[in-house]
Amino acid sequence: MSRTDPAAQPEVFKCGTLTYTKAALVTLFIWLLWGDFCFTLMETVVPSIVPLHLKELNCPNWLIGLILSTIPNLMNMTVSPYISVRSDRCRSRWGRRIPFIATSIPFLFVSLVMIGCSHDISAWMSRTVPLLKDVAPGAVTVGLIAVLMVLFQFFNQFVNSTFNYLFNDVVPQSHIGRFAGAFRIVGTAVSALYNFFIFRYAESHSREIFLGAAILYAVGFGLMCFMVKEGEYPPLDESQEKKASRWENLRTFFRESFHEPFYRLLFISAGILAFAGVAWSFQVFFLLEMKMDLRQIGLYNGILMLAGMVATFFAATFVDRWHPLRAYTYGVIFTITGPVMNWVWLFIDLPGHIFFYLSLSAQLLYAFMNALSSACAMPITMRLFPHSRYGQFCSARGIVYSICTILGGFLVGGFYDIVKSLSTAYLSAYPIVGPGYCYRLYFVWAGGATLLNFVVISLAYRRWLKLGGDANFHPPAPWTKEGFEHIPIVATTGYSSRWLKWALHFMDFVQYGSLVMAVVMLWPFHVHGMKNANFWFLTAVIPLSIGVSFLWYLLSRRIRLDIAAAKRGETPKYGIPHHGMMMVFGLKFSLTLGLVIAQFVVSIHLENSLYATLFALGNIVTNLLLILCTYVVIRMERGYSTKVDEASMIQAGVN
Numbered sequence: 001m002s003r004t005d006p007a008a009q010p011e012v013f014k015c016g017t018l019t020y021t022k023a024a025l026v027t028l029f030i031w032l033l034w035g036d037f038c039f040t041l042m043e044t045v046v047p048s049i050v051p052l053h054l055k056e057l058n059c060p061n062w063l064i065g066l067i068l069s070t071i072p073n074l075m076n077m078t079v080s081p082y083i084s085v086r087s088d089r090c091r092s093r094w095g096r097r098i099p100f101i102a103t104s105i106p107f108l109f110v111s112l113v114m115i116g117c118s119h120d121i122s123a124w125m126s127r128t129v130p131l132l133k134d135v136a137p138g139a140v141t142v143g144l145i146a147v148l149m150v151l152f153q154f155f156n157q158f159v160n161s162t163f164n165y166l167f168n169d170v171v172p173q174s175h176i177g178r179f180a181g182a183f184r185i186v187g188t189a190v191s192a193l194y195n196f197f198i199f200r201y202a203e204s205h206s207r208e209i210f211l212g213a214a215i216l217y218a219v220g221f222g223l224m225c226f227m228v229k230e231g232e233y234p235p236l237d238e239s240q241e242k243k244a245s246r247w248e249n250l251r252t253f254f255r256e257s258f259h260e261p262f263y264r265l266l267f268i269s270a271g272i273l274a275f276a277g278v279a280w281s282f283q284v285f286f287l288l289e290m291k292m293d294l295r296q297i298g299l300y301n302g303i304l305m306l307a308g309m310v311a312t313f314f315a316a317t318f319v320d321r322w323h324p325l326r327a328y329t330y331g332v333i334f335t336i337t338g339p340v341m342n343w344v345w346l347f348i349d350l351p352g353h354i355f356f357y358l359s360l361s362a363q364l365l366y367a368f369m370n371a372l373s374s375a376c377a378m379p380i381t382m383r384l385f386p387h388s389r390y391g392q393f394c395s396a397r398g399i400v401y402s403i404c405t406i407l408g409g410f411l412v413g414g415f416y417d418i419v420k421s422l423s424t425a426y427l428s429a430y431p432i433v434g435p436g437y438c439y440r441l442y443f444v445w446a447g448g449a450t451l452l453n454f455v456v457i458s459l460a461y462r463r464w465l466k467l468g469g470d471a472n473f474h475p476p477a478p479w480t481k482e483g484f485e486h487i488p489i490v491a492t493t494g495y496s497s498r499w500l501k502w503a504l505h506f507m508d509f510v511q512y513g514s515l516v517m518a519v520v521m522l523w524p525f526h527v528h529g530m531k532n533a534n535f536w537f538l539t540a541v542i543p544l545s546i547g548v549s550f551l552w553y554l555l556s557r558r559i560r561l562d563i564a565a566a567k568r569g570e571t572p573k574y575g576i577p578h579h580g581m582m583m584v585f586g587l588k589f590s591l592t593l594g595l596v597i598a599q600f601v602v603s604i605h606l607e608n609s610l611y612a613t614l615f616a617l618g619n620i621v622t623n624l625l626l627i628l629c630t631y632v633v634i635r636m637e638r639g640y641s642t643k644v645d646e647a648s649m650i651q652a653g654v655n
Contacts (some may be wrong), residue, residue: 481571
């Protein structure tokens with residue numbers, strides 16, 4: 001009789017009908033990430049080189065924006081939904097996503113090669129096509145590039161509409177966060193390598209770059225399509241099999257996608273992110289306004305990119321453990337502190353090298369938080385959207401995202417123009433106000449969008465808890481008899497009293513440490529003769545710090561009482577925040593005290609009492625926002641976070 005130790009059996013991971021050993025799962029990740037490498041490089045080359053060609057041809061800015069921004073977003077709003085729905089309903093021997101990906105490869109290859117050779121092709125057309133002989137060669141080239149970009153964007157939608165969906169069909173849900181983290185690391189690495197080694201040759205060797213990207217994409221991406229295998233899918237339901245008119249299909253698309261308030265809130269959140277993200281395209285102008293040069297800006301972005309890669313490596317694991325929606329929601333709520341803090345730059349004008357280090361330090365402190373939120377983007381959709389219509393729901397989200405991107409693109413420029421006009425008219429007497437002063441207000445745009453997302457995602461999180469949360473959430477699906485679609489439930493780490501208490505200790509350090517630091521700073525201000533700083537610290541900074549510290553004491557006491565009640569088996573009175581994200585924020589803002597000390601040192605070095613006071617008030621505002629964010633989280637969790645120290649929320653919900 002053979003004796004088999006169950007513990008010796010190889011660990012297996014399942015995704016639908018697919019079963020992987022650990023080695024097979026690693027192989028799958030390698031091929032998918034290789035495909036991402038080829039695809040990302042191709043997508044990086046086009047938007048980085050095409051604008052240079054168009055600018056060289058004296059193409060107007062509005063036409064450049066139309067070709068590079070408006071057309072892709074219009075394609076995403078029209079072509080992508082059709083492809084997404086068709087792929088959801090596809091049942092072929094090769095799967096439902098790979099046929100669409102593979103079909104697009106030769107067309108994208110041809111369009112890339114032709115874009116790279118557009119100057120040569122347009123010159124040939126001018127010589128051989130009678131109608132073009134009297135047209136300026138530059139105009140012919142611009143027209144050709146525009147046509148080729150439409151062709152490229154059309155077939156690129158086949159990939160954009162199915163490649164990410166493939167992950168949901170082949171990657172086990174238990175590892176989707178870690179895969180998403182690796183996916184983001186590869187994408188960031190490709191962008192960094194391209195910008196460092198290749199982009200310098202964008203003008204002199206564009207033809208070779210396009211040809212190389214085309215060959216790598218066709219061969220490498222095609223090889224990924226061959227090596228990755230999809231499993232078997234459930235048969236189509238009646239609504240999917242039903243043949244209907246295009247108008248009826250369109251109505252069905254929107255009715256199914258937007259029927260549930262939870263989905264609408266997620267779509268709106270994505271749209272707000274797009275709206276906010278438009279402002280970041282002006283980041284370089286803000287950094288230039290703050291007296292950084294192009295070398296410093298390049299180094300600044302390079303360091304942040306490297307830090308993001310490292311942070312993502314560690315953050316990805318926690319996305320799976322804590323649930324992506326929870327990590328993302330907490331991240332959005334507490335990130336409100338970032339843009340609000342930037343109001344100090346309306347009044348402070350530092351030398352470029354000093355601002356470089358202060359700003360870089362601040363951004364590095366947010367690196368893990370940002371990486372954690374970014375790593376949630378893909379897992380959120382995979383854990384929350386119906387799997388039978390995953391492409392459809394992602395496409396609906398993409399429609400909202402594209403509409404907001406187009407709208408934001410029209411409005412953000414006007415926002416900066418209005419601010420520029422007002423600052424020139426009313427603030428020109430101040431030495432700090434110059435032509436680029438308007439870009440200092442980028443935080444107003446970003447902060448407003450973040451605040452709006454703050455509200456929307458909090459409501460979405462609350463709705464998710466009502467729909468079952470960690471233990472019992474299944475995507476609402478009115479096309480099914482049950483009214484929801486069954487999806488695998490992935491175990492998540494429950495609320496831990498031990499780690500939450502540590503998180504509260506870190507928050508204590510932030511709040512009470514800020515008060516102590518404000519008192520301690522009176523001495524160096526006195527030594528350096530900064531009488532105004534001492535005056536404002538004694539009359540405003542220290543009293544406000546005392547008030548903020550007292551508010552934190554009251555709030556933290558509520559949390560500690562609830563932890564004690566939950567450990568006794570009683571129902572918490574208020575609400576218990578999840579320990580994981582609170583640890584992240586506690587550690588981050590504890591380190592921020594070092595940044596505040598650096599700000600005071602700079603103020604003393606410059607012997608500027610105004611700067612010292614403004615930096616201190618900025619820290620007080622941040623601490624007050626931390627209290628507000630924590631209070632919102634408590635209210636959001638109220639009635640649902642009733643247990644601590646459970647092995648997982650699955651057990652907490654079932655046992």
